[in-house]
Amino acid sequence: MKKKEHSFTTSSASNVPKVVLISGASSGMGRATAKILADKGFIVYAGSRDSAKLESLKSENFFPLHLDITDPQSIQQSVAMILKRHNKIDVLVNNAGYGLVSTVEDVSEEEMFDQFNINVFALLRVTKEVIPVMRANRSGVIINISSFLGKIGLPLFTMYNASKYAVEGITDSLRYELKDFNIRVHSVMPGFFDTNFAKDNLVTNPKTFSPDSAYAAMVSTLAPVIVEQINKGNEPKEVGEMILKIIENEHYPARNTIGDRAEKFIPMRKELSDEDFERRVREYYSL
Ligand SMILES: NC(=O)c1ccc[n+]([C@@H]2O[C@H](COP(=O)([O-])OP(=O)(O)OC[C@H]3O[C@@H](n4cnc5c(N)ncnc54)[C@H](OP(=O)(O)O)[C@@H]3O)[C@@H](O)[C@H]2O)c1
Numbered sequence: 001m002k003k004k005e006h007s008f009t010t011s012s013a014s015n016v017p018k019v020v021l022i023s024g025a026s027s028g029m030g031r032a033t034a035k036i037l038a039d040k041g042f043i044v045y046a047g048s049r050d051s052a053k054l055e056s057l058k059s060e061n062f063f064p065l066h067l068d069i070t071d072p073q074s075i076q077q078s079v080a081m082i083l084k085r086h087n088k089i090d091v092l093v094n095n096a097g098y099g100l101v102s103t104v105e106d107v108s109e110e111e112m113f114d115q116f117n118i119n120v121f122a123l124l125r126v127t128k129e130v131i132p133v134m135r136a137n138r139s140g141v142i143i144n145i146s147s148f149l150g151k152i153g154l155p156l157f158t159m160y161n162a163s164k165y166a167v168e169g170i171t172d173s174l175r176y177e178l179k180d181f182n183i184r185v186h187s188v189m190p191g192f193f194d195t196n197f198a199k200d201n202l203v204t205n206p207k208t209f210s211p212d213s214a215y216a217a218m219v220s221t222l223a224p225v226i227v228e229q230i231n232k233g234n235e236p237k238e239v240g241e242m243i244l245k246i247i248e249n250e251h252y253p254a255r256n257t258i259g260d261r262a263e264k265f266i267p268m269r270k271e272l273s274d275e276d277f278e279r280r281v282r283e284y285y286s287l
Helices: 028-039 051-057 072-086 109-137 158-179 216-231 237-248 260-271 274-285
Strands: 019-022 043-048 062-066 091-094 099-101 140-145 183-190 202-204 255-258
Touching: 019 028, 019 072, 028 043, 028 051, 028 062, 028 091, 028 237, 043 051, 043 072, 051 062, 062 072, 072 109, 091 109, 099 109, 099 158, 109 140, 109 158, 109 183, 140 158, 140 237, 158 183, 183 237, 183 260, 202 216, 216 274, 237 255, 255 260, 260 274
Parallel strands: 019 043, 019 091, 043 062, 091 140, 099 202, 140 183, 183 255
Antiparallel strands: none
């Protein structure tokens, strides 16, 4: 009888399947990526605040993982558990994130901190725990999900912009820091994607969104357009497919644009002067 063969994606050094840890995997791009990688044979640890949402995907190589990225202990325990089982983590996808929509004038200390705590500090917390594991194996790929708003500013999105610009900076610095250990670091800058982002993960500041706000006209012009663009955005699986390519091709670019809006604006950002680019964005969003 022919022996059943697994088509697990393996580390180059051995016949052992590659192990992936991904944050914010219960929906959107995280979920799509986790599924695509598991279908390809990777061993996937899909981290979420609510791992029950991932139970239906559980399989011999897909493991829902309760992960609180605000809690260093939760991260340490998760990494230790994966290490105990596999002795390695080959790929980290820092995906979890949300968007605060607020003017700078209205934003609270707590809102500012929370935005950076999830989009920036949590990314650093998870990465910090995984680096020694990858360094010991002299191999690894870290993929940070940033945004095209990590290169382009928009009013009302200052805190989100700042957090994603930070992710771009972290990616650039880490590439130097980890190169000698054979650890690759990449960023993915999606445009607008049809995920739960607009429905569940755009957090609005009540003062900014009050009808009496000095910014009411700007809010009513911009906010509905952005929500519509997200809801009519590209399919999250496109991001998962790009992540698979980044993992498989060591020559993939450091920074990767994906999605219609990102592909429209990012090249324009590079080609035009700051002032000309700003003019185009003002026209486009009627600002
Ligand atoms: N959709 C877009 O248009 C777009 C565009 C550019 C960049 N992005 C970025 O892409 C990434 C994925 O977003 P998505 O579009 O796939 O949205 P999504 O479907 O809303 O998923 C976002 C994930 O982030 C995690 N998350 C959100 N708020 C969190 C919090 N306060 N604490 C911990 N985890 C939190 C959630 O993880 P759990 O609930 O599983 O814990 C959730 O699964 C984010 O970093 C986002 O900034 C999105």
